[in-house]
Amino acid sequence: MKTSNAQQVAVIGAGIAGATCARALTQAGHAVHVFDKSRGPGGRLATRRLEWVDRQGQASTTRLDHGAVGFTARSEVFQTFADNALHAGWVALWSPVLASGSLPLDGGPRLHVPVPDMPELCRRLLDRGAVTWSYAVDGVHKSPLGWQVSTAGKRHGTLFDAVLLAVPPAQAAPLLSPYRRDWARRASVAPMQPCWTLMGVASEPEHEPVDAERWDVSRPPTGPLAWVMRNDARPGRARVPGQAHWVVHARAGWSRRHLEQTPEWVQQQLQAALADCLGRPVDWHHRVVHRWRYALPLAQRGASAEPCWWDASLGLGVCGDFFGGSGVEDAWLSAQSLARALLQRAGDTAAYPEARRIVA
Ligand SMILES: Cc1cc2nc3c(=O)[nH]c(=O)nc-3n(C[C@H](O)[C@H](O)[C@H](O)COP(=O)(O)OP(=O)(O)OC[C@H]3O[C@@H](n4cnc5c(N)ncnc54)[C@H](O)[C@@H]3O)c2cc1C
Known part of the structure; x- marks a missing residue:
């Protein structure tokens, strides 16, 4: 018109x-x-394509959501938009299984996640x-x-x-x-919070105890990590047998303290923190870090x-x-x-x- x-x-x-x-x-x-x-x-509704050569010498790729995890709606008007986007198939609802001891999700147990990727x-x-x-x-x-x-x-x-x-x-x-x-x-x-993000593909442990806890998201209450997420558990994302796709966001305070550190140093720290959180070493196929200098506004300010x-x-x-x-x-x-x-x-x-x- x-x-x-x-x-x-x-x-x-x-x-x-x-x-x-x-x-x-x-x-x-x-x-x-x-x-x-x-x-x-x-x-910042971002999905990154990773490319690497696997252990058999084959070129491999995957896509990981390394920016916003998803979103919720507080206002009626945004809820209407989100509902319509859902009906149009632009987004899906995700109710991730939370790890025991995890903080809850802000704004409710269900997130809107754009499909098939964040953009x-x-x-x-x-x-x-x-x-x-x-x-x-x-x-x-x-x-x-x-x-x-x-x-x-x-x-x-x-x-x-x-x-x-x-x-x-x-x-x-x-x-x-x-x-x-x-x-x-x-x-x-205007106050904006930074976020260092680790993302990558690892082996799924071959012999997990039958009573091993299975979860999609952990929000540890303490330590350097704010979010630990299985990207391959998200709606519309590829699941590859034998692989675990991880996206890990560091806490804003940790990211600010280490904002100017080298990516190599940050990667080491976040890998160690993820292993701590999982209670086992992680067998990486490929991983990278990304620095979001301006990830999120400081809430309410x-x-x-x-x-x-x-x-x-x-x-x-x-x-x-x-x-x-x-x-x-x-x-x-x-x-x-x-x-x-x-x-x-x-x-x-x-x-x-x-x-x-x-x-x-
Ligand atoms: C790690 C992380 C986790 C997050 N988690 C959540 C969450 O769980 N829930 C939630 O609601 N939000 C979350 N967010 C925040 C959310 O992603 C942002 O609030 C939202 O996407 C901001 O949208 P925007 O359009 O204002 O800015 P942006 O998404 O930053 O868009 C700005 C655009 O401008 C472009 N641009 C910048 N400068 C120029 C220039 N000079 N010329 C041309 N183009 C330019 C950029 O390339 C970009 O595409 C998260 C963000 C990050 C990074």
């Missing part, structure tokens, strides 16, 4: 915030162009729009004619009526600085009491999880607020697609 006052909008970032914003604006009839520095969608939710939300991948925006430029975005000193040809930033706050700050120094300052100090930032006179906006402070739902809610604010400027709130229509 095109409206008579259709706007050209640039959305920077193809994570859940950017994809949600792009979807809402496209559905309302605006021309949206998404730019992301990565090669595909999802942002799928954003892929689906973006399926109707223009996207440019591998485009790290390093400048946004306002002239009397409109906005342009640039990378490596080269401007993209399109002139936009509005630019919406849906990137982590530290990455938004330098782009905002020439236009809204107040936002740039707040974004640069978002950048602002507002759900997003929007300057109608400039045509500049910002959304993302750091406005709410707790992950996927807050990123989604923030993006919805920003899309609504832009549509109010464009004078077509009637065209605003409600959550139940976002998945359609």
